[in-house]
Structures are given as C-alpha cells and as structure tokens.
Amino acid sequence: MNIVVIGGGLAGANAVEELRAQGYTDDITLLGAEPHPPYERPPLSKGVLLGNDEPDSVFVHDAQWYGDQHVDLRTGSAVTSLDLDGRKVSVGGEELHYDRLLVATGAQPRHLPAVDRSGAEVLYLRTIEDSLLLKSRLSGNVLVVGAGWVGLEVAAAARLAGAEVTVVETAELPLLGVLGPEVAPLFAELHRGHGVDLRLSTSVESVEHGAGRTRVRLSDGHEVDPDLVVVGIGAVPSVELAATAGLEVDNGVLVDAALRTANQDVFAAGDVANHDHPVLGRRIRVEHWDTAINQGKHVARVMLGSDEPYTALPYFFTDQYDLGMEYVGTLGPEGYDEVVVRRNDDGKPSTFLWIQADRVVAGMHIDDWDAIDHLRSAVGSKATAAHRDPDVPLADAVSG
Template sequence: MNIVIVGAGLAGVSAAEELRNQGCPGQITLIGAEPHAPYERPPLSKGILLGDAEPDSTIVHDAQWYADHEVELITGVPVSEVDIDTGHVLLGDRHLPYDRLLLTTGSVPRRFPLADRSGADVVYLRTLDDALALKSRLTENLLIIGAGWIGLEVAAAARTAGGTVTVVEAADLPLAGVLGPELAPVFVDLHREHGVDLRLGTSVTAIEQRGGRTLVMLADGHQVSPDLILVGIGAEPDDHLAVKAGLDTDGGVLVDAWLRASDPHVYAAGDVANQEHPVLGRIRVEHWDTAIHQGRHAARNMLGQDDPYDRQPYFFTDQYDLGMEYVGHVGPEGYDEVVVRGELDDRVVTALWIRDNRVLAGMHLNDWDAIDPIRSWVGREADEELRNTASRLCPR
C-alpha cells in the first residue's frame, strides 16, 4: 500500500510512526511545506518564548529515524494539488500516486486586515520561525490583540521577560467560551497581578503611523503606542487543498467518525479535520493531544481497522506559576452547572461542567494528581458518588 501524508505536523508524523508500528509494508511519504522536520507546537508559546526550551528539543524525530523506518520526508515544498480522481498529489513537477491519502495540513492564524494593512509591525504566532523571531522582542512594548490561549501565553512570556504588555479582548472575559464566567476571572486576576494591562470588552478601531510611531486606538477611548503588535484571534483550518480537490468541507475537511473524508481513499486528522464525533457531534479540535491521537487512529483505519475515533479533547496551558489541564467539550448547548472544588483565590481547583446530570468536561488548576480522575469522570453521570469523590479529591 502506498500512503501519502500531506502535512508534516504532529498529526502527520504520528500517523507515519503508527503505520510502521502496525507493520505497514508499503511506501510512506510525509510532505511538509515548512523547511523544518516535524516538531511539537505547544513549546512555541511556552518553553521557546520563555527560554526554557531550545528549538532542537521540539523536533519529534531526527533524520536517522526517517531513514531507519523508510519514511520519505519531504520538507519545504508545498503540495499544489490533490487529484482524487487519479489518486495523485502534485508536488512541484512530481506526481506522487497514493492508495490512501491523509490530510494533516493543520490550521493557519486568522488574519486581522486592519492590522495587516496599517504599516505597523504586526506578527502572528504559528511556526517555529515565528516563535524565534518573537522571542527576541519580548522585552519591548507589546500589544496583543486577542485574549485566547496563545495571546495569554505570550503575555505571560513577555511579562516574565520584562516586557510591557497590553492585551485587548472584545469579550467581557477571556476564555469565557471554554471556562465560563465561573472560572475565566481566575485568568483575569492572574494577568493583572503580573502587570498586564488587560482591556476587556473593547476592540481596536484604528491603527495609525505618526512621527515614526504606531498609535492604536481602542473602542473604549484608550490609546496604545506599541513597538510590536501580536494578533492572536484564533485559527482557521488550512483546507484549501481539500476544497480545490472537491472534497466536502465546512470549516475544515468533513470526516466521519472513522476520520474518512468524502472520498473513501482520503482521511484527515488534526486541526484540519472536522469530525462527526460519535459522542460530541461534529467538532474540530485544534489541540496537540488530538493531533497525536487522531493521526495514529487514522493510520490504523487506513490499514483496515474499523473503529470510530471517540477520544475526548484534552489541552493544557502554563502561564506564570499556573498550570491547567482540561478534558472534554461543553458544546454549543452549554451547561447546567459547574461544580468547583477548592479555593479560586489559591488557584488550586478542580472543576466539572455538567448538563443533564452528566459530566461534559473537567479541569484542574495546579492539582496535578487530578487529571486521571477527571478523565474517568468525563462522560459519566454526575451521581452522588462522583460528586463526593470530587469533593474529597479537592475539598472546598
């Protein structure tokens, strides 16, 4: 079997590794548009910026691994076309045939045209090169547009480096879509305690160049004169190849529970995959853990396994001295209650989000023994036994 993987991120390399672990005897080609070998992205907004991690430490496998496992790794050359009728991908002037194709093209930062056309010094954070360039400027006056995970992690790194940081967020609370009004204030207090000028419920209305300086006007009447603007307003699936090929797409490549696309020879995994999850409904997840496990799962299914991917989403963040892990997905229908155990002021907390007396999601703050119980609770009925166990784990 000839397998081509387009996208040399974590989902793609995880799939290639699993294919060989499962004894796949055929040719495996892994193609990445970036010049680097596949690497881990979470350190880009954490360890790399903080100086705790070197670029080489993010690389998943060295060159010898690919040679030993007979995986052809092609980097720095983007695929220009996928022909699902003939089963080929076009790479420069090279036509690569496939029996199975896996799309792991990931996502790209959502652009902010007002900033892009302003003439200001504007950056986005997605690649290793982006992170290394940003690291050298963290001591400057930084304006961050967007208080999502990337924006707040960069804010923490910049303040740790001694930079001046203003964060602008249109919502009244950061991360409210995930944490709700009960837990989101923890991150507001955390960043303000560390000197971040966190401006909520406002937005950028204009960016001008005056006398060699950048002047940013906010809807609340405040003005900022940053040296650098980081835009962190989310990401969009990089599904242009799938669209061009005629695959079904809608906010990513539409795949079924088995990670199969609308063409039976094509699969998708990671950020680009919009999956019909057997428990959560249609969902697209932009997290490290999902990239790894969907990549592996797609590899097994391409080899003939017939299991749906039903793993719950997981992500983590590290900001200053606060660590958090989160499992599950609340979804658009929301929740009936959130059960919080522990002291929010101490930031040692376990929280469970519940709807119809079933645990939708759970997380902890700085309680590292809690993640395994939380994993076991998500999806369960929130009965008295579970509630009592959660209470003993992190008593109020």
C-alpha cells in the first residue's frame, strides 16, 4: 500500500510519524509546498517573534529523520492537481499514485484588499519567513488589524520590542466570539494597560501610501501613520485542490467522525478538515496546534484500518506579556447561558467555565497551570451545581 500526504505541516508530519509508529512499512510520500520540513506555527507569533526561541527550534523533525524513517519528503513541492478516479496526484510534472491519500493542506491568512492594493508595507503571519521579517520590523509605529489571538500576540510582541501599537477591531471587544462579553474585557484591559491604542467597533476605512508615508483612516475618524501594517483577521482553509478534484467542501474539506471524506481512500486532517465531531454533535473546523497534532496521529490509524472517531476537544494556548492562558472546548453557534468565574487568593480571575443549557461547553484558565486537566474533565460533561458554584474549588467540582 502506498500512502501520499499532501501538506507538509503539523498534521502531515504527525500522520507520517504515527504511521511508522504503528508498524506501517510501505511507501510514504510527504509533499510540502514550503521549502522547509514540517514545523510548528505557534512559536511564529510567540517565542520566535519575541526572540526567545531560535527559528530552528520549530521543526517537528530534522530532514534526516524523514530519511531514516524512509519517508519520501519533498519540500517546495506544491501539488497542482488531484485525480480521485485515477488515484494520483500531479506534482512537479510527475504523477504519483496512491492507495490512501491524506489532504492536510492547512489554511492561509485572510487578506484585506484595501491594504494590499495601497502599496503600504503590509505583513501577514503564517510562515517562518513571515515571522522573521515581522520580528525585524517591530519598531516605530505598528498598526495591527484584527484583535484575534494572532493579532493580540503580535501587538504584545511589538510593545515588548518598544513599538507604538494601534490595534483595530470591528467587534465591540477583542476575542468576543471566543470569550463572550463577560471575559473578553480582560484582554482589552491587558493590552490597554501595556500602552496599546485599542480601537474597538472600528474598521479600516481607507489607506493612502506615497512618498514613503502611509496614512490609514479609520471608521471612527482617527488617522494613523504606521510604519508597518500587520493584518490578522483570520484564515481560510486551503480547499482549492480538493474542491477541483470533486471532494465535498464547505468551510474546509468535509470529513466524518473518523476524519474520512466521502471518498473511501481519501482523508483530511488539521486546519483544512471540517470534522463531524461526535462529542460536540456538530461540524467544526479547528486551526489550532493541538488539533493538528492529534488529528494527524488519529487519521494515520484510521488509514491503517481503525474505525475509532476523533473525540478530542479543541485546545488553545496563548502568551501575552506576563499572561499565560489555556482554553479547551468551544462555544459553538448556540453560544452559552452563563459563565462561572473562580478567583485566586488575590481576587483575580483564574478559571472560567462556559455553560450552555446543562453542559459545560468551554473552560479556560489564566496563569493557573494546575487547572487544565480539571478543565478538560469538565468540558463536555453535564453542568452540576458544583460546576456553577464559584466557591467550590474547580478540582472538587470536577471530582464531585
């Protein structure tokens, strides 16, 4: 049996590693469009951008590992077409046949055309090269468009580098869709407390660039003259190849609970996979590091014959200034009914549970590193009186 993996990211790398760990000895070809072996992306907006981590530390394995494991790793090799009937992919003028195919093409930053067309210096953060270039430009006046996770991490790195930072966000609060209006103000206060000019319910109205100067007019009437514009307004799944081939796509490649597409020999994992999650009871596409790792390993076992569904809950972490946070679960389209906030001995919020109807749908901690296992246990479970009582310690609420 011959397995081909399209996409040299974290999901693809973990899939081939697990295939070998499971004892698969036949051919594996891993095709990556970037010129590097697979690497982890979170450090690009965290440790590498801050200068705390070396760029070489992001790689899942060095190139020699793939050779030792008899994985045919082809970097700089973008697949140009996929033939489902013929079970083959075209890359670099060559056709490769497969018995099992994994689509792990990831996602790309969502662009802001008005900024792109202006001629101003604008950066999007996705690759190692993006991160290193951005790190070298974090000075002067930086405008960040978008107050999501990446935008806020870039803002924090820029402030720590001494830049003046303006963040523009169309929503009323940063991270509003993830945290809700009860918790999102914590991140607004965090950034304003570090000198960020955070402009909410605001959008970019116009961008003018000429004679070495950029002027950005915002919808609130404010004008900014940034030396650099960083756009972080989300990502879109890279589905073009799959869609052209005839795979079902809708905000990603549609897969069942076990990460299989409607084509019995084709699977998808990572940022590009729109997964029918058996625990959440709905489809979800997750762009986080943890999901790429775990889906990559899971789909490898499914390609080898397992029928187990993928049940892990979404997980995310962030580091901004001196704040560390871990988040598990997801609010989903139905939102939530209440948020339970537990505080530490200093009275500061430390853990959060979002409850919808009779279930805990998401949990988060801030700088409470012993809490994550308790949060994982709580999310997805029936919400009890103990869950809802902030005076009951989280560990007791979960164990009870």
